[in-house]
Amino acid sequence: MVGIRQSKRATATSREDADLVARLSLGDEAALEALYARYGGPCFALAKRIVVDRHLAEDVVQQSFLALWNGTGYEPSRGAVGTWLFAITHNKAVDTVRREGTRRERITAEQALVEIAATGPGPDDEAWRRLRAEHTRAALRELPAEQREVVLLAYYGGYTQREIAEMTGLPLGTVKTRTLAAMRALRGLLAREAGGGGDD
Amino acid sequence: MTEPEPAGHERWDELAAGHALHALEPAEVVEFDRHRHGCTRCQATYDEMSFVAAGLGALAATDAAGTPSWRRMRAGIVVPATAPSPRRDSRRRRLLPAAAVAAALAVAVVVGVVVTGGGSPSLTVASCARDAGCHQVVLRTPAGRDAATVLVRGRTATIASVAIGAPPAGSEWVLWQVPRGGGPVFVRSFGAAPTSAPSLPTSYAGSASFALSREPAGTRPAQPTQVVATGPAG
Numbered sequence: 001m002v003g004i005r006q007s008k009r010a011t012a013t014s015r016e017d018a019d020l021v022a023r024l025s026l027g028d029e030a031a032l033e034a035l036y037a038r039y040g041g042p043c044f045a046l047a048k049r050i051v052v053d054r055h056l057a058e059d060v061v062q063q064s065f066l067a068l069w070n071g072t073g074y075e076p077s078r079g080a081v082g083t084w085l086f087a088i089t090h091n092k093a094v095d096t097v098r099r100e101g102t103r104r105e106r107i108t109a110e111q112a113l114v115e116i117a118a119t120g121p122g123p124d125d126e127a128w129r130r131l132r133a134e135h136t137r138a139a140l141r142e143l144p145a146e147q148r149e150v151v152l153l154a155y156y157g158g159y160t161q162r163e164i165a166e167m168t169g170l171p172l173g174t175v176k177t178r179t180l181a182a183m184r185a186l187r188g189l190l191a192r193e194a195g196g197g198g199d200d
Numbered sequence: 201m202t203e204p205e206p207a208g209h210e211r212w213d214e215l216a217a218g219h220a221l222h223a224l225e226p227a228e229v230v231e232f233d234r235h236r237h238g239c240t241r242c243q244a245t246y247d248e249m250s251f252v253a254a255g256l257g258a259l260a261a262t263d264a265a266g267t268p269s270w271r272r273m274r275a276g277i278v279v280p281a282t283a284p285s286p287r288r289d290s291r292r293r294r295l296l297p298a299a300a301v302a303a304a305l306a307v308a309v310v311v312g313v314v315v316t317g318g319g320s321p322s323l324t325v326a327s328c329a330r331d332a333g334c335h336q337v338v339l340r341t342p343a344g345r346d347a348a349t350v351l352v353r354g355r356t357a358t359i360a361s362v363a364i365g366a367p368p369a370g371s372e373w374v375l376w377q378v379p380r381g382g383g384p385v386f387v388r389s390f391g392a393a394p395t396s397a398p399s400l401p402t403s404y405a406g407s408a409s410f411a412l413s414r415e416p417a418g419t420r421p422a423q424p425t426q427v428v429a430t431g432p433a434g
Contacts, residue, residue: 029278042261050322058268060278069277072372073419079247082250086257087250092224105357119247126346136255155256161223171383176214180235183217 017081023071032069039082040065044091050093050158056100060092094158139189148180150175212242220249233369325349325360335404336360338414341430343345347429348412350375355399357387367414376403376411376424378433384411384424407433 017038023031043064047057064085067073074084140148150159161179165172215232218224225231236242310352334353341347349363350357359375367373376384379402387400387410400407409432413424 023391029274032278033274036270036273040263040270041267042258042266045264046257048263048266054266058273061268062273065273066277067303067418070372070418071390072292073369078243079251080263083251083254086254086261088255090253093220132255133258133261136259139255140259151221151256154218154221156260159223160225161218162225164223174402176218179212179221179223180217182213183249183252184213187248190252190255 006124010082013082014080017075021074021076021081031090032065035081036065037070039085046086047093050156051096051100056096057093060089060096060187063092066087069091090155097158133191136186137187137193142189147178149176149186151182151186154179207242212236212239213245214247214409216242216249219246219348220253225357229369308353325351328353328360335433337410339410339431339434341429343425349430352400352433355403357400359390360425364412370417371414373415374413374415374424376413377407377410378411379406380408386422389420390414403431409433
């Protein structure tokens with residue numbers, strides 16, 4: 001199984017985050033605020049991209065940090081808090097779209113890719129996060145179109161694989177197979193990028 | 201058309217990929233979560249897929265314009281339940297105002313956690329046994345299996361052990377206090393990571409029992425929905 005290495009900068013950030021998470025366990029609100037300062041903006045941006053409505057996005061982010069504050073779901077031994085925050089934010093955003101019925105116009109995979117390509121990382125983004133975003137963008141472009149499509153529809157469109165099968169006319173098994181192939185390819189591409197001088 | 205099932209772990213890998221993208225049907229989520237908690241290979245696969253998915257999130261996380269300030273966000277996270285959240289739309293009040301949280305609770309094997317209302321020292325089973333003012337409540341499942349041990353001294357409760365283990369994915373444990381002649385009162389929720397809770401609503405002498413329930417994560421129900429263990433007080 002291919003492991004994904006982190007840059008030195010990312011490793012330092014992970015150590016800082018681990019310290020903040022440990023302080024959360026002592027009820028240190030300043031630690032939560034520090035984590036919000038680091039991840040609140042990116043989480044909000046991610047939520048807003050999926051749910052579109054900024055008030056719903058705000059709800060999503062609040063739920064995510066509430067879960068972090070209450071200690072429900074995050075296991076430090078399993079990964080970085082930033083990864084977990086992105087995951088829970090994404091999941092809650094998708095759940096919101098599915099529940100609220102406010103799904104925007106059917107987003108095509110290519111539309112999602114164009115939007116992503118158009119909005120590059122901002123100057124305030126931490127360097128390692130910029131680098132990671134660039135690596136992910138490059139990796140997505142290297143995927144075959146049919147694999148990229150199912151991943152983008154799932155992640156940014158909030159569609160289940162069954163819905164993607166219905167939308168695209170593909171057998172459900174094909175959607176699952178392509179999704180797995182895409183995620184494996186991304187995993188390999190990101191590992192290659194991280195190992196190829198991603199340290200800063 | 202019936203499609204052939206993928207062989208071996210391929211099917212689990214497919215579920216891992218779909219799960220990381222939050223694109224599975226609910227039944228698939230339950231099936232995969234049940235499997236991965238006992239399969240280190242699939243857990244590792246899922247963790248790696250989640251890392252990849254987080255990369256997708258990082259791509260979208262570039263337009264942070266309009267991010268709510270911490271002051272605004274804090275109101276719905278840290279302030280006590282009685283304080284109103286400064287939301288414009290009351291319909292969105294499904295967001296649970298958090299109880300004042302403080303300490304951390306790790307639900308792994310057996311963990312000692314303090315649920316304190318005001319600076320009391322940590323309790324252990326041993327120290328509680330030596331203290332005439334300390335009471336030990338063992339919460340047991342209907343099958344008689346120990347689920348958790350709660351130590352109570354004054355209005356301070358310590359969850360000394362959680363033998364039942366971590367709650368299933370998407371859910372959390374909730375501790376309830378049942379006063380004499382009354383219904384269960386929410387004390388605190390906890391999951392796989394540290395948390396805290398306010399002091400007990402009722403004195404130990406006024407308690408009939410304690411209960412442990414399983415609830416959807418992030419909720420604060422008025423009544424327990426799925427009680428998994430109970431234990432008498434006194």
